[in-house]
Each structure stands twice: as structure tokens, then as C-alpha cells.
Amino acid sequence: MITAAAPFPAAGTAEAAPVVAIRDAVKRFAGLTVLDRCSLVAQEGEILTLLGSSGCGKTTLLRCIAGFLTPDGGEILIDGKDTIPVPVNRRSVGVVFQSYALFPHLTVATNVGYGLRMRGVPATEIGRRVAQALQTVSLTGFEERYPAQLSGGQQQRVAIARVLVLEPRVLLLDEPFNALDAKLRGTMQMEMRQLIKRLGITAIFVTHDQEEALTMSDRIAVMRAGRIEQLDTPEAVFDRPASAYVADFVGASNFWNGLASQGRVVLPDGQGVPTALDGEVRVMLRPHNVLIEPAGADQAGWRGNVRFRRHVGALMEYEVELSDGASLRVVALRDETLARIDVGDRVALGLRDPAACIAFPRA
Amino acid sequence: MTRRPLLLRLVDELLSGRGIWPAVPAIVVLVVVAVIPFGVLLSLGFSDIVVSRGVIVSQELSLRHLTTALADPLYHTTFRRSLTLALTTTFFCSLLGFPVAYLFLIGGPWVRRIILVLTIAPILTSGIVRTYAWIVILGGRGVVNATLMEFGLISQPLRIINTHWAVLIGMVQIHLPIMILPLIAVMSRHDSRLEEASANLGASRLATLRTIILPLSVPGLGTGAALVFTLSYTTFVVPQLLGGGNYLNAATMVYEQVVYSLEWSKGAVTAMILMATCLAVLLVFAWLTHIGTRWTRVAQR
Amino acid sequence: MKRIDGADLIDRLGIGFIIALAVLALALLLLPAVIVVVMSFDTRGYISFPPVGFTLDWYVKVFNQPVLVDAMWTSIKVGLYVTALCIALGVPTALACARGDFRGATALSVFVLVPHMVPGIVLGVAVLFSGALLGIGPSIWLQSVSLSVYVMAVMVRTVMARLQRLDPLLEQASANLGASRWQTFRIITLPLLLPAILAGAVFTFIEGVDNLSVTIFTHGYRDRPLPIELLAIVQNSNSPLVAAVSSVQIMLAVLALLAISLTIGLDRVNE
Numbered sequence: 001m002i003t004a005a006a007p008f009p010a011a012g013t014a015e016a017a018p019v020v021a022i023r024d025a026v027k028r029f030a031g032l033t034v035l036d037r038c039s040l041v042a043q044e045g046e047i048l049t050l051l052g053s054s055g056c057g058k059t060t061l062l063r064c065i066a067g068f069l070t071p072d073g074g075e076i077l078i079d080g081k082d083t084i085p086v087p088v089n090r091r092s093v094g095v096v097f098q099s100y101a102l103f104p105h106l107t108v109a110t111n112v113g114y115g116l117r118m119r120g121v122p123a124t125e126i127g128r129r130v131a132q133a134l135q136t137v138s139l140t141g142f143e144e145r146y147p148a149q150l151s152g153g154q155q156q157r158v159a160i161a162r163v164l165v166l167e168p169r170v171l172l173l174d175e176p177f178n179a180l181d182a183k184l185r186g187t188m189q190m191e192m193r194q195l196i197k198r199l200g201i202t203a204i205f206v207t208h209d210q211e212e213a214l215t216m217s218d219r220i221a222v223m224r225a226g227r228i229e230q231l232d233t234p235e236a237v238f239d240r241p242a243s244a245y246v247a248d249f250v251g252a253s254n255f256w257n258g259l260a261s262q263g264r265v266v267l268p269d270g271q272g273v274p275t276a277l278d279g280e281v282r283v284m285l286r287p288h289n290v291l292i293e294p295a296g297a298d299q300a301g302w303r304g305n306v307r308f309r310r311h312v313g314a315l316m317e318y319e320v321e322l323s324d325g326a327s328l329r330v331v332a333l334r335d336e337t338l339a340r341i342d343v344g345d346r347v348a349l350g351l352r353d354p355a356a357c358i359a360f361p362r363a
Numbered sequence: 364m365t366r367r368p369l370l371l372r373l374v375d376e377l378l379s380g381r382g383i384w385p386a387v388p389a390i391v392v393l394v395v396v397a398v399i400p401f402g403v404l405l406s407l408g409f410s411d412i413v414v415s416r417g418v419i420v421s422q423e424l425s426l427r428h429l430t431t432a433l434a435d436p437l438y439h440t441t442f443r444r445s446l447t448l449a450l451t452t453t454f455f456c457s458l459l460g461f462p463v464a465y466l467f468l469i470g471g472p473w474v475r476r477i478i479l480v481l482t483i484a485p486i487l488t489s490g491i492v493r494t495y496a497w498i499v500i501l502g503g504r505g506v507v508n509a510t511l512m513e514f515g516l517i518s519q520p521l522r523i524i525n526t527h528w529a530v531l532i533g534m535v536q537i538h539l540p541i542m543i544l545p546l547i548a549v550m551s552r553h554d555s556r557l558e559e560a561s562a563n564l565g566a567s568r569l570a571t572l573r574t575i576i577l578p579l580s581v582p583g584l585g586t587g588a589a590l591v592f593t594l595s596y597t598t599f600v601v602p603q604l605l606g607g608g609n610y611l612n613a614a615t616m617v618y619e620q621v622v623y624s625l626e627w628s629k630g631a632v633t634a635m636i637l638m639a640t641c642l643a644v645l646l647v648f649a650w651l652t653h654i655g656t657r658w659t660r661v662a663q664r
Numbered sequence: 665m666k667r668i669d670g671a672d673l674i675d676r677l678g679i680g681f682i683i684a685l686a687v688l689a690l691a692l693l694l695l696p697a698v699i700v701v702v703m704s705f706d707t708r709g710y711i712s713f714p715p716v717g718f719t720l721d722w723y724v725k726v727f728n729q730p731v732l733v734d735a736m737w738t739s740i741k742v743g744l745y746v747t748a749l750c751i752a753l754g755v756p757t758a759l760a761c762a763r764g765d766f767r768g769a770t771a772l773s774v775f776v777l778v779p780h781m782v783p784g785i786v787l788g789v790a791v792l793f794s795g796a797l798l799g800i801g802p803s804i805w806l807q808s809v810s811l812s813v814y815v816m817a818v819m820v821r822t823v824m825a826r827l828q829r830l831d832p833l834l835e836q837a838s839a840n841l842g843a844s845r846w847q848t849f850r851i852i853t854l855p856l857l858l859p860a861i862l863a864g865a866v867f868t869f870i871e872g873v874d875n876l877s878v879t880i881f882t883h884g885y886r887d888r889p890l891p892i893e894l895l896a897i898v899q900n901s902n903s904p905l906v907a908a909v910s911s912v913q914i915m916l917a918v919l920a921l922l923a924i925s926l927t928i929g930l931d932r933v934n935e
Contacts, residue, residue, distance in 0.1 A: 070561050087672070088562040101560035104553075105578045105658040114574075115564035162564065163626050374846045383766045385756035389776065389816065392753060396813040397779045400790035407793055462686035479930045480921060481693045487866075487917035488697070489874040491894045492910040496696030498898070499703055499907065504712035506699055536692050545687075567675040572682070597783035600876060604898060614785050614877075621789055621881065627796075634789045641783060 017080045019044050019202040022168055026073035027060050027226075034060045035071065036226035042170070047196055047203045050162060051213040052223035053249070058206045061223070062172050065204065066095050078169060089118070094163025098175045100155050102147035108158050109143035110135070115166045133165035136195070152180050153188055160192070164199065171196065171203040177212060177244065184344075189215050208248045214238065222246045244360040247284040254285040254328050257362065265359050268302040269350045275359035283359045287331040291350040292318060294341055302349040304328065309343055382432040403491045407631035428628045432636065442640060445613040449596035451642075453542075456591045457584060459535070460542035464583070465576065468550045468558075478547070482540040490537060494604045497533045498524060501605070525607035534595050541594060542587035549583030550576070579654070585652030589645050596641055613637045690729040697914050703906035711902050714835040722908035732893060732909065738804065739890035742879075743872030745808035746815065750868040753812070754819030755861060761820065762827035773824065780817035784877025787814055808872070809884050815871045819864035826860035859927070866924055 020042040027035035034057045042048045050058040063069045065076055067088035076083050083091060102111055110117075112133055113126045121129075128227075134140050135156040147155055156176060163171065176192070177185045193216050196203050207213050213220050214234045221231040222245075230242035241247035244255065258265045260281045264272040273283055295303055304320035307327065318330045318339050328349070332338055341347060350358065411425040432438050467478045485493060500506045501523040508520040523529050557579075561571040595601075599614040606612075611619075617637060620630035699713075707717030726732055761773040779787060791810040792802065799808060830853070838848040876891040883889050897906055924930060 066559075066563060068562075088559075089565045089567055091563075093563070095555045095560065095563045097560060099554055099556055101554055101556035103557060103561075103575055105656075114561070114566070118565040118567075118570055146661055149661070166564065371846055383760055383764055383768075383772065386760035386764075386772060386776075389753040389757040390772070392809070393751075393776065393779065393813055393816075396791060396809055397782075397787065400787070400794040401782075403792040403794035403797060404786070459685060459689035459692070462682045463689045466683055466686035476930065478690065481690050483924070483930065484697075484914075484917050485693060486922050487920045489891060489894065489910075489913050490876065491868050491891055491898055492913045493696065493899045495894075495906060495910050496700045499699055499711055499713070500696060502711065502902075504710075506713045509713040514908075521679070536696065539689060539693060558828070567671065569675050569678040593781070593783060597877065598787050599785070600895070603895075617785055617789060618880065621792065627793060630789060631793065634786045636784045638783060652691075 018042060018077075019079060020204065021077040021080070022061070022065070022074065023077070024074035025061065025071045025076060027057070027069060027071050029362075034226055035064070035074075037074065038223075039074075040221055040228055040231065041200055042204055045197075045200045045202055046218040047193065047205060047216055049205045049207060049213040049217035049220045050223055051207060051210060051220050051250070053208055056223040057226040058208075058223050059174060060226075062095075062174055062204065062206050065170070066093050066172055067091050081300065086121055089353055092166075092169040094166060094168035094171050096156070096159045096171070096173045096176045097164060098178050100147075100159040100176075100179070102155055102158055102162075104147055106146075107143065108139065108145050108147070108150070111147065111158055112162045112165055114162065119166075129165055130161075133161040136199075137161045137162065150304070153184050156180065156188060160195070164201075169175055169202065171201045173203060173205040175205075175207055176205075177209075185212075186215075192216070214250075220250075222249060224249075239356065241284065241286040241358065244282055244284065244350060245361070247358065251333075252287050252329060254283045254287060254290070256285055256326070256328075257281075260359055266358070267351055267354070270301075271351050271354040272318060273354050273357040276357055277361055280362040281359040282362050283357050285328070285351070285357055287317070289352045289356050290330045290354055292330045292332060292341065292347050293337065294349075295346040295348040304347055304349060306341060306343050306345050306347055309341070316341075318347075320349065404631050404634060407628055408635045412628055428632045429635075432629070432632045438538040438633075439635070441611055441616055442613050442636065443595055444611075446603075446640065446644070448530065448534065448612065449592050450553075450593040451531060451592065452538055453588050453592045455531075455535040456539050456542040457588060459586070460539055460546055460587060461577075461580065463539075463543050464546035464580065466551050466574065467547050468576065478543075478586035482543045482547075484573070485540045486544075490598070490600050493537050493603070494533055496600050497529065497536070497605055501529050501532070524605060525609070527606075527610075527622075530602055530610055533601045534598075537601060538591045538595050542591045545586040545590070546580055546583040549580055553579050581652060582659075585648060585655070589648050592644055592648065593641060596644070597637060609637075700907050701911045701914060704904055704911040706904045706907075709903055711904060711907065721914070722904045725905055726908045726912060729905075731888075732890075735888055735893040739873045742804060742808050742811065742889055742925040745804075745870040746811045746872030747865050747868045749808065749812035750816050750819040751861060751865065754816045754864070755823055755857070757816075758820045758823035758827060762824045773820070776820050777817040779813050780815065784814060784875065785881070788878040788881030791878075795882075801884075802882050802889040804889075807879055807882040807884065807889070811872055811875055811878050812868075814878050815868045818867050818871070821863070822860045822864040822867075823857055826857055830856055836872070862927060863924070866920060870920065880886045 018041040018162045020040070022038060022040040024037045024039055025035050026033070026037055036057075038057065038061060040048075040061070050061060052058045060069065064071045066082075067083065067086065070084060080325070083093075103114065106114065109127075109130050113130045114266075115127045116129060130143070134143065137160055137355055139154060139157055139161065142150065142154065142158075147158065150158065151290070156179075159176070173192075177188055180188055189212060205213075205216055207216075219232060220234055222237060224227045224245055230237055230246045232240075232242075237246060238251050241250060247253045248255075256267065258267070258281055260275050260277045261281060263276070265281055265283055266272050266275050267283065275281065304322045306318050307321045308319040309316060311334070312331075314334060315331050316334045318332075318341065320328045320330055322328060330349070408429060409426060410422050411427065412422045463478060463482075467475055470478070484600060498505070502508070503520045503522075503524070505524070507523060508517070511517045511521070557575055558571050561575050562568070566574065597614045599612065599618055602610045602612045602615055607612075613633065615639065617630055617633045620626045620633055703711055703713070703715055704722055705718045705720070706712075706715035706723075708715075757772075757776055757863045761769060761776070764772075787810065791806065794807055795801065834852055834856075835848050838852045839845070843851065873889075874891060876895065879889055879891055880895075885894055894909065897909070921930075
């Protein structure tokens, strides 16, 4: 049974060994360091996302875990055992490829049964388990089709069934939604998360799409230049980014340059943001954390001119030019007052919650 | 308004590329130089002719040459020999060509470059030159005999050249590139992730080769086999040079009938039988390839 | 430490065997050419392995043999005629096949390819016979025309493949920007087709120079082309002169290969 195939220590106990542990992994290609002493731990049953822009090393890391690449240094442990000597075809790691890599000359049933066949499982047993796996991904009745006869979403589900049938210890997904159109992508993301959660599999998932990461993950590892910049829950990565890079990469951010002294930075509206830093800092202001209203006649306080505005569904987005020439993005729920603010208008700005602002040292 | 010169307007019309007529000159040439000659060849095969000074002076309908040829034991042995030789050549070319294509698939950029150079360079070289190389190697004082004698394995030079084996070795080596190129083309068209997926699902490299790479190469094998068969079945260079004058294959027979003994009707009949048997074998190849690539068509439905 | 068990061992042996076969095949492709070149420097008057000395005399002799030099020129001429004809006839045909929306466009593209699938000697014999019917004897012209018909398929196929991959929007964009069809063809389409035409030209030229199966029946008795001369001297002589002629051919092939890899790239030859 696929669903009952988890005879592992319960997740969350303090002593539970991490399912995947990567220590100081290094990988170089032609002198270029792609993984730079990268360390990472994935716990039992969690969905962990490697998030980063292209070239940050996320796919390289995934391919090292799968065994397609051998790291030049460091360790990759699965259930506490070093995997580097284990050949690719003996690792209990299932990969769902970006292109799905379904075998075009094999039917859906033979594709899904491929791994079992390679393990010498008897034919009747293969038939039973393939049927079960196809049921799990709701593809019963498609056994005799060829991959080219399926839609993108169906192909993806075959790719998932093909690895799930082997009950892998870890599931690796390499940007699996890239080939799908935007609408289907949202549905498949939720379906995939529910399926992985239901089966209780540990999954590592690679994407460059921050929204996808926020939707899918239990924890997100933001990668940059071959290192993990921050590893935390989606909320924490969004609300308490560890660096200006993360703040900028996950969710839109404004940065305001200021001076910190005596444990705080004073923003133009007079409120203070607590910080341990001293001297020149950049303060992250999320667009939804900035208040905007039509400025009255009084010229005091934080003021600016609306340079651009647009409707984003129920939200309004403004770009406000400040007196020092910098610009600030502001997002707010649309209401009567806001709808009146037009391009060129003078507006008053304020901060909703100074505690949600974070100061970073200026680079 | 500018008046465009007639010529330019004509060119425009031509370049719109919607009509058949950019192809018309080629069609005319093909009809005159290929279609009509084939008709002539057929008509000659079915008639009695008199040739004088390279020009046909009289022609009348007759099935004599065809029936004589079909009953002639010399034709039977010659065509059987040619067919066996060509099929064996095709077999050995697949046997050696597939591993090269596999090496190309798994190899790095330098391995790939070397393979491409070594397969394309022979195609750019004359078949006669490449056959000549085998005379140098297999001849009485050639590389093989010299080496064997040097190591004291033999005291007299072996007679290798002018045997069936010499012809077969030469045939395989000369047609090998023609087998490798289509295989490489087909293999490099497939998603490189397929082999990784196969390994990830637990297949050894050998199992991946058998269950994924080989079935996906069938179209390339089919093309390669068809090309190698056609060329090796209808060549006379290798049998002439490596088989000595006494190794008669169907192509050599056509050549001798047409050029030396000037029996044109006989030559036409032999050429017709050569083409018909060649087509028959190609149809069998095509049918086998068809079976091996059922998935591509099912998928299109 | 890598663990090696039974299944692993079989896998390694199997793959090792296949790679060994591949290496054997590659050696088989390379060694004969190397041996010929080595033998062409031998000082003895007959071929005998291993060579005992080094001389360039045979190469000097090759270029002092009027028969060979004439044959080379004849073949180069044939190669140029064939290439010119194939470009003039083949490129428009490829355009019609790839772009045409007339009935039978598919049939046409098959029709053009047929002569190349027919064995060369059958085409050669057929052309010889029908020439004889019309009173046209073998000549450099008959040879060039029949070779063009034989290899035009290569040109049509390479150009068509390129055309099919070409974005048709490019030409529409050009028209939209005000270019006439001739301007579009000259400035947009032709430059994009050039690599394919070049690749086709290399192969039609080589075929014009090297082909034996069609040539042997259609060449002129006075303008004897290189393959005919080569066949004659290979059959009748055992001197390193033949090796020298062959080496010249091999070196020309290597030069052609270099030209291809510098212009269109080796990996695209196979498309």
C-alpha cells in the first residue's frame, strides 16, 4: 500500500534524524563554483522548497541528491547514511523531471511499472501496484495510452505515479509545473501538495517562482550563489527575511536608506524601527505596510506625488515619487478614498506597523 | 506611385512560394533525366536490340532476356551472393554502429567531436581510396601479414585479399559511417533526461540501454540499415578491388554486361532485377521499422 | 568506497563491452587512412609494410602525371557543374515544397527524393541507354546532369529542413515593415538559408568529384574523371604513387571537414 508505506519514526519528535542532510556540499563546473559549502536539512514528511533565481545552484543541488551529479566535496546523507557511494539506480529517491521524461515508447502502465520491473517484482504484483498508483493520481483507465496521448497535467501525474509506486524515501521535484499553463498550474500545485501530504512523503521541490514556493512548502530554502541564504517557514521568510536579498526576492519590497542610532531607525513619518545595527542601513518596507491618503493642505510629514497607479483586482497599486527622488510602491485595498487618488496627486504616507519593517546593513 | 519593373514583379510572384512553379525546372530535368530513362530501361529489358557505335539502331519487343536471366544459374548464385554480402554488411554495420552512437550519447563534447570527425571524414573521401587502404592492409605484404610474420605467428603471408573475408571487412568499414550518422541523429533528438529517469527508477545502464535507448533508436537503425543495404548491394568498387576479378556481384555483372560485352538488353534486365530485389528488401526493412515504431503512430492518433 | 556486487559487475562488463566495440569501430574508421598516409612516404617502389624510409617523391610524381592532373580538373569541373545545377534547381524546389499550398506538394517532395534512393548504377545505366536512343553519347555534360539529378535530393532535403524550422513570422514581419518579396527573400530568407545551401553544396560537390556508380556509365571518354582514373590505377599498380594520390584525397577531405566545422558546425551536418 502506498499510503501505509511509512514505517518510520513519527515526525516532529526531538530525536528524529533528518531524512535528508546535506553538509558543506561543493560542486564546481569548469572552475565555476555552483554549490559553495551548501548545507541543508529536510525533516520527515515535510515539503521543502529550494527557491532561487536561475543559476543559484538549486537544480545542481537537486541533481546531487538524486545522484546524477557527484559533489566535489561535502556529504549528502539520507536517513543518516552517506549516499555518495550509492549508484543512481540504488537510491531511494524519486525524481519528477521538469519535462517529466516519460518514456515515449511505453504505455502509461509500463511507464509506471518500469521501476518495479527493474527491481524484479513479479508481473502480477506489478499490475496490482501500478493500478493502485494510477488510482492515487486519478488516472485509472489510462493504462494503455502513450504519453503523447495525454494532456500536460495527465503526463505530470503519470510522472508522479511512476516514482510514487516505488515508495521512495524522498521525492525530488524539479520545477514540475513549468510546462503547464498558468491556470492548470495553480490547481496542480494544490493537488500535488495535498497528495504529498496525504502520503506523508518527504519532498524537496525546486522552483524559481516565489508564489509557487509560498503555496507548496512547509519550509523554504532561499538559495543564492550556491548557498542557502535563509531556511524557514513561508511566513517567516516573508515576514522576517534574513537578508535584503531575501526581502527583495520573496514578495515585493521597498528599500529606504536611513541612519540607525541608539537601537532604532527613524522613518520619515516619525515612527521608529527597532534595530541592532548602527550607521547606514536599508529598511525594508513591504508595499502593503505603507499607508496612503490624499494629502491635505498641510505640508508637514511624509509626502510624495503619485507617478503611476494601477488596479490589481481588489487592490490598488501606486508608485509614489518622494521628495528626494526615490520612489515607493504602495499596495492597499481599494475603497472610495483611494479610488480618488490619481496620477500627479500629492499624497501623505505613513507606516502601518513599524515592527514589520526590518533594517539591513547597507551593502 | 512607383512602377515596378516587370522582372521584379515576376520575381515577386515567383518568391511568393505558393505555387508549384519554382519547382518546374527541376521537375522537367527530373522527368527528362530520370523518369524517361527508367522507362527506357524497362523497355530495353523487354526487347531485342541492336547497338552500333553506342547508338541503338533497332529494337523489338521480347521477353527473351528476362526469362533467360531468371533461369540462368549464374544469376541465381550472383544475386544470392550479393544479397548475402549486403545483408551481412548491414548486420555488422548495425552491430558496430550502435555502440558508436551510444558512446556519442553518453560521451562528453570531445568524444562527440571525435566521433563526428571520424564518421564524416570518410564520407568526404572517395570510396576507391578507402577501399585501396584495405589493399594496403590486407595485401600479401600488407600490414596484417607483416605484423603476423614479425611476431612469428605465420611463416608465409596469408592469402586474405581476394577472399570473401576481405570483401566483407572492406564493405563493413566503408559503409559504417552511413549507419552511424542516422543513429546519432535519432539519439540526439531524444530528451536527455530519459536516461536519468530510467536510472532514477532503478535501471542499470545496461537495462536502460535495452529498454529505453535501443527501442528509441529503431527509426535511426531503420534508416541506416536501408542506406547501408542499398549502397552495399549495388557497389562494385569493393568487390572489384578486394575480391579480385573473380568476385562477381550483381553490380559488377551489370557493369560488365553494359560496358564490356555490350549486351545492353541483358544489362537492362540485370539492372531491373537488381532494383526490384533491392526494393523488396527495403520494403522488409521498412515493415520491420514500422513494427518497431508503433508507438509513434499510436501516439499521433 | 564504491560497493561492487554481482549485478553491478555485469552492468560494468556489459557497458565496457559496448564501449570497447565502439572504440574498435572508431579505430576501424581511422586506421586505414593513417596507414595509407604513412605508406605514401615510403621510398620503395612497391607497397610493403612497414615503410623503410621517408620521401616526398611520390607526391611530386602525382602532380607530374598529366593524366591524373587532367582527371582532377575534370572532376573539379563536374563537382562545380553539379553544385551549380543543384543550387539552381534544388533551392527553388525546396521553396515550393516547403511553402507551396498547391495540390500534390507532398507528392512533389517525395518525387524529388526518389532518384537518390534508386541505386546509382541503375540510374547510370538508364541514362546511358536513353542517351544512346537519342544519339547523345557519354560526356562531361551527361555526367554532370545525371549526377545532379542523382544528388539534388540532398540539396532539397537540407534546404527544406531549414525552411521548415524557419519562423514564417519573420517573412511576414519583413513584409509588414514594407519590404517587397524580393527584398524579403534577399535580406531575410536567403541569408537564413545560406548555411543549409552551403552544407548541401559541400555534399553535392563531393559527390560530383567522387561518385563512381553514376559516373562510370556517363563520363566522357576524353574527359576521364578522377574516380575512373583512380579505379584504373588502383587495379593495375602497386606503387606508393597510389597511396600518395589517396593521401591527397584524404587531406582534401580533412580540409573540407575543417571548412564545414568552421562555417556550419560539425554537429549540424547531420540535420
